[in-house]
Amino acid sequence: MADLSVDFCGIKSPNPFWLASAPPANTGEQVMRAFEAGWGGAVWKTLGNPIVNVSSRFGGVDYGNTRLMGLNNIELITDRPLDVNLREIAEVKRRYPKHVVIASLMVETKEEWKEIIRKAEDAGADGLELNFGCPHGMCERGMGSAVGNEPKVLEELARWAVSYARTPVIVKLTPNCGDITEPGEAVFRSGAPALSLINTVKSIVGVDLDRMVPLPRVGTGSTNGGYCGPAVKPIALHMLSQLARHPDIGKLAISGIGGISSWRDAAEFIALGSTTVQVCTAVMHHGYRIVEDLIEGLSDYLDSKGMKSVSELRGLAVPQYKEWGELDLSFKVVADIDPAKCIGCQLCYVACMDGAHQCIHIPGKTEAESYAAGHLHVPHEIPAVPVTARGGGPGARVPFVHEEECVGCNLCQLVCPVPGCITMKEVPTGKAPETWNDRMEKGTDVVPGGLEATIRAKAG
Amino acid sequence: MIRAEPFVLPPERLEERFEDKRPRYEPAEATAEANRCLYCADAPCVKACPTSIDIPTFIHKIGTGNVKGAARTILSANILGGSCSQVCPVEVLCVGACVYNHWEREPIAIGRLQRFAVETTLAQSPRLFEPKPLSGKKVALVGSGPASVAAAAMLALEGHSSVIFERKAIPGGLNTLGIAPYKMKGDEALHEIAWVLSLGRIELRTGVEIVEKDTADGQVTAESLLRDFDAVFLGLGLGADSALNVPGEAGPGVYGATDLIERIKSERALSFTGAKRAIVVGGGNTALDIAHELALLGLEVAMVYRRGEAQMSGYAHELDGARLDGVRLLESRQPVGVVREGERVVGLKVVPTVDGAAQAGPESVIPADLIAVAIGQARATQIAKAFAGVALDAKGRVVVDAATHRTGNDRVWSGGDCVNGGKEVVNAVAEAKVAVADMLQRFNEEKGN
Numbered sequence: 061m062a063d064l065s066v067d068f069c070g071i072k073s074p075n076p077f078w079l080a081s082a083p084p085a086n087t088g089e090q091v092m093r094a095f096e097a098g099w100g101g102a103v104w105k106t107l108g109n110p111i112v113n114v115s116s117r118f119g120g121v122d123y124g125n126t127r128l129m130g131l132n133n134i135e136l137i138t139d140r141p142l143d144v145n146l147r148e149i150a151e152v153k154r155r156y157p158k159h160v161v162i163a164s165l166m167v168e169t170k171e172e173w174k175e176i177i178r179k180a181e182d183a184g185a186d187g188l189e190l191n192f193g194c195p196h197g198m199c200e201r202g203m204g205s206a207v208g209n210e211p212k213v214l215e216e217l218a219r220w221a222v223s224y225a226r227t228p229v230i231v232k233l234t235p236n237c238g239d240i241t242e243p244g245e246a247v248f249r250s251g252a253p254a255l256s257l258i259n260t261v262k263s264i265v266g267v268d269l270d271r272m273v274p275l276p277r278v279g280t281g282s283t284n285g286g287y288c289g290p291a292v293k294p295i296a297l298h299m300l301s302q303l304a305r306h307p308d309i310g311k312l313a314i315s316g317i318g319g320i321s322s323w324r325d326a327a328e329f330i331a332l333g334s335t336t337v338q339v340c341t342a343v344m345h346h347g348y349r350i351v352e353d354l355i356e357g358l359s360d361y362l363d364s365k366g367m368k369s370v371s372e373l374r375g376l377a378v379p380q381y382k383e384w385g386e387l388d389l390s391f392k393v394v395a396d397i398d399p400a401k402c403i404g405c406q407l408c409y410v411a412c413m414d415g416a417h418q419c420i421h422i423p424g425k426t427e428a429e430s431y432a433a434g435h436l437h438v439p440h441e442i443p444a445v446p447v448t449a450r451g452g453g454p455g456a457r458v459p460f461v462h463e464e465e466c467v468g469c470n471l472c473q474l475v476c477p478v479p480g481c482i483t484m485k486e487v488p489t490g491k492a493p494e495t496w497n498d499r500m501e502k503g504t505d506v507v508p509g510g511l512e513a514t515i516r517a518k519a520g
Numbered sequence: 521m522i523r524a525e526p527f528v529l530p531p532e533r534l535e536e537r538f539e540d541k542r543p544r545y546e547p548a549e550a551t552a553e554a555n556r557c558l559y560c561a562d563a564p565c566v567k568a569c570p571t572s573i574d575i576p577t578f579i580h581k582i583g584t585g586n587v588k589g590a591a592r593t594i595l596s597a598n599i600l601g602g603s604c605s606q607v608c609p610v611e612v613l614c615v616g617a618c619v620y621n622h623w624e625r626e627p628i629a630i631g632r633l634q635r636f637a638v639e640t641t642l643a644q645s646p647r648l649f650e651p652k653p654l655s656g657k658k659v660a661l662v663g664s665g666p667a668s669v670a671a672a673a674m675l676a677l678e679g680h681s682s683v684i685f686e687r688k689a690i691p692g693g694l695n696t697l698g699i700a701p702y703k704m705k706g707d708e709a710l711h712e713i714a715w716v717l718s719l720g721r722i723e724l725r726t727g728v729e730i731v732e733k734d735t736a737d738g739q740v741t742a743e744s745l746l747r748d749f750d751a752v753f754l755g756l757g758l759g760a761d762s763a764l765n766v767p768g769e770a771g772p773g774v775y776g777a778t779d780l781i782e783r784i785k786s787e788r789a790l791s792f793t794g795a796k797r798a799i800v801v802g803g804g805n806t807a808l809d810i811a812h813e814l815a816l817l818g819l820e821v822a823m824v825y826r827r828g829e830a831q832m833s834g835y836a837h838e839l840d841g842a843r844l845d846g847v848r849l850l851e852s853r854q855p856v857g858v859v860r861e862g863e864r865v866v867g868l869k870v871v872p873t874v875d876g877a878a879q880a881g882p883e884s885v886i887p888a889d890l891i892a893v894a895i896g897q898a899r900a901t902q903i904a905k906a907f908a909g910v911a912l913d914a915k916g917r918v919v920v921d922a923a924t925h926r927t928g929n930d931r932v933w934s935g936g937d938c939v940n941g942g943k944e945v946v947n948a949v950a951e952a953k954v955a956v957a958d959m960l961q962r963f964n965e966e967k968g969n
Contacts, residue, residue, distance in 0.1 A: 322585075349561075349577065352589075353586050356589040357584055357585070450546070479547065479551050481548065
C-alpha cells in the first residue's frame with residue numbers, strides 16, 4: 061500500500077483529497093461527515109463579513125445523458141455569522157486533530173485581514189486560503205477575482221496576510237486572466253508558500269428562451285456565475301502546468317482544483333505538479349462517498365507503478381510539457397480499428413469525412429461511389445472485414461483506414477463509442493526527429509504554397 | 521495466478537455443451553454499462569441484495585477504471601460475489617429493484633458488471649485481501665456448499681482456521697453440482713473454491729461423512745467435532761429428491777431432478793439415447809432448471825404442475841426463459857403412474873386437479889421417454905440430529921436464532937438450505953455472514969476473559 065499522506069508546505073494531511081471551499085464545506089457538521097467518509101482536509105466555505113444570497117443559485121450544463129458536465133453558481137461567500145463558523149472550526153479540529161482545516165478568507169481592508177486571520181488561526185485552522193478567485197458578485201465589491209486580476213493588488217494583500225499569519229498562506233487564483241503566471245509570480249513575490257487553482261470561470265450556462273432571461277434565473281434577471289465541474293478540468297490542468305514548470309512559482313506548494321471527479325483526475329493533477337487536490341462539483345453531484353474511489357484508485361495506481369508515496373508521482377509529467385515549436389514533426393500515428401471491438405456504427409467514417417481528412421472508407425462501395433461520397437483518394441483495395449464484436453449488427457463491415465492518407469489526428473478514436481476499439485498506432489517515418497524550432501534554425505521553415513510577400517521578405 | 525485446482529471434473533460433460541446465457545463483458549462493454557448507472561444514493565438495488573453489496577459504489581468504480589476496487593467492494597460484502605454474479609436471480613433481486621425499471625428503461629446489468637469486476641480482478645491479483653494474523657481458533661464446517669465455503673473464507677480473513685468436511689468427492693455442493701449450466705458451470709464453481717482455499721487457513725476434506733457413531737473409514741463423529749473445534753458450522757444443504765410414490769416410478773428413465781442435474785454437470789459422456797420427449801414434474805425453480813436444460817439439450821419438454829401458473833413457486837422470468845427455448849407448461853395435472861413398455865418409459869399417467877387436489881378422473885397419458893421429478897428434497901436430518909442440542913422444525917429445517925444463526929447448541933451455528941429450506945446461493949452467503957459475525961463476537965468475548 062502506497063503512502064497517501066502528504067506534506068503541503070508544512071501542513072500534514074492524511075491524504076491529498078480536500079474539499080474545496082464551497083457548499084460541501086459550509087458547516088462543521090458537513091465537514092465532520094466528510095472526514096468520516098475519508099476526506100483528508102477541507103477548505104472552509106469562505107469566511108468574511110456575512111452576505112445575503114439569492115434564490116436560485118446554480119445552473120448546470122448537460123451533454124446528452126451526462127448530467128452536470130459543468131456547474132455554474134452565483135452563490136457568494138458564507139452567509140453565516142463569523143463566530144458560528146469559528147466555533148465549528150474549533151470543534152472540528154478538536155474532534156479531528158489529524159485532519160486538515162483550511163480557512164478560506166475574503167475581506168477588504170488591512171484591518172479586516174488582520175482581524176480575520178487572527179480569529180481563524182485562534183480557532184485552530186491549519187492554514188489560510190486567500191480567496192482571490194471568486195468571479196461573481198464579490199468581485200463587483202472589489203474582492204475575489206477583482207484582486208486576482210490585479211497582480212500588484214494581489215501581491216500587496218498577500219504580503220499583509222503573510223505578515224499577520226502564523227500558519228501557511230495559500231493564495232487561490234482565478235482563471236479569469238490572460239496569463240496565469242502573472243498572478244503566480246505575484247504570489248511568489250509576496251512570500252506566500254502556496255497557491256491553489258483554479259477558482260471558477262466566468263460564465264452564463266444558458267438562456268430561458270421563453271422569459272428571455274439568462275440562467276440561473278433570479279426573478280426577472282440573472283448575472284454571470286462561476287463555472288466548474290468536469291468541463292473546466294482541461295483549463296485547470298493547463299494553468300497548473302504553466303505554474304508548475306515556472307522556475308520560481310514551481311517551488312511553491314500547489315493545491316489543484318478544477319473538475320476532479322475520479323482518482324484518475326486526481327492523479328493527473330498530481331502528475332502536473334499538485335501536492336493536494338480540492339474537489340467540489342463531484343461531491344455536490346454524488347456526495348462525500350466518492351472519496352472511497354479516490355483513495356483506493358490512487359493507492360492501487362501508485363502500487364501498480366511501483367511508487368511508494370504520492371510525492372513520487374508529483375510533477376512527473378511536468379517536464380514533458382513543451383512549446384509547440386519543440387514537438388517532433390517526424391513522429392507519426394495512424395488509426396487502427398479492431399474488428400473484434402467495432403460495432404459498425406460508422407461514426408468514425410462520418411467524422412473523418414466531414415471533420416478530418418476523408419481517409420476512412422466504408423467497405424462495399426465502388427470507386428465511383430467513393431469519389432461521389434467525397435473521397436479525394438481511393439485505395440486500390442478496400443477489404444470487407446466483417447464486424448466480429450458481440451454488439452455488431454449482422455452484415456456490418458469494419459470501416460477501413462487508408463493509412464497513407466491518415467494524418468493521425470485522433471478524431472476517429474475520440475468519436476468511437478467503444479473504448480479501445482480505435483487505437484492510434486505509431487508508424488515509423490524513417491525521418492530523424494525534427495522540430496519547428498530546428499527548422500527555424502536551419503532556415504527550412506518556409507512551407508511551399510505561401511504568400512508572395514512572405515517569400516519576398518525572407519529573400520530580403 | 522490461482523494454483524491448479526485440486527478438484528477436477530471429468531471431460532465430455534453434457535454441461536459443456538451449454539452456452540453461457542450472460543457471457544462475461546468485454547472491458548468496453550462493462551465501461552459503457554457502468555457509465556449508464558445513476559450511482560443512486562440509499563439505493564434500492566442494495567436493499568434488494570441479501571448480502572447488501574454496495575452496488576452503486578462498485579459500478580461507479582468500474583466507471584472510473586478502478587476495477588480492482590470494484591471487486592473489493594463486492595467481495596468484502598459477499599465473498600462468493602463471483603458465483604453470485606452468475607447464479608443470482610437478479611431479475612427479482614438487485615436488477616428488479618433498479619430505478620430504471622419504473623422509467624421504462626433497461627435496468628443496469630448488475631450481475632454482468634459484478635462478474636466482470638470479480639473475474640477480471642481475481643485473474644490479475646488474487647491476493648486482494650490481507651488476512652489478519654492467526655488467532656489459534658479453529659472451526660469445523662460440515663458440508664462444502666456455498667454457506668460453508670463463504671463462512672470458511674470470512675473466518676480465514678479474520679485470522680481463524682477451519683476444516684471443511686464434505687461427504688462427496690467433489691466439493692461445492694449445489695454451487696458445483698446444481699446450477700443450470702447456462703448460468704455457471706461446475707469448473708467455474710471449483711475455480712472459486714480454489715481461490716477461497718488460496719486465502720489459506722482452510723483445509724478441505726472430501727469423502728468424509730459426519731455421523732453420530734463412526735463405524736467405518738471416512739467417518740467422523742459429531743462429538744469429536746465438538747471436542748476438537750472451537751465452533752461448528754452446519755452447512756448441510758438438502759437431502760435426496762422426493763419421489764412421486766406412484767406405480768411404475770422405480771426403474772430406468774425416471775430421475776430425481778437434482779440427481780439428474782448433478783449427472784449433467786459431473787458425469788462423463790452422459791447421454792439420453794433415443795429420448796425425444798421429456799416430462800418434468802413440479803413447479804419450482806429446480807423443475808424450471810431441469811426443464812430448461814433438457815430443452816436446450818434438444819428434447820421436447822413438458823412441465824406437469826399440480827396447480828396453475830400463478831401458483832408456481834418458480835420465478836416467472838425463468839418460466840419465460842424456458843418457454844423461449846421450447847418448454848411447455850401443463851397446468852392442473854397430478855401424476856398417478858408411470859407408463860412403461862417393458863423397462864422403457866413411454867408416458868406419464870395423470871388426472872386433472874382442482875385447486876391442486878387430484879380428481880378421480882379422467883386419466884390421460886402424456887407420452888414421454890424420460891421423466892424428471894422435481895417436487896422437493898428430503899432434509900438432511902440425520903447429521904443435524906447427531907449434534908446434541910440442535911433442533912429441527914416440523915419441516916425438518918435446522919432451527920436457528922435469526923439474529924445469530926446459532927442453533928440450540930451454544931457452539932453450533934448453521935445456515936444455507938438446511939436452515940431456509942432451499943433458497944439462493946446469495947441467501948446462503950448472507951446467513952453465513954450472520955453466523956460468522958456471531959462467532960467472531962464470541963471469540964472476542966472469550967479472548968477478553
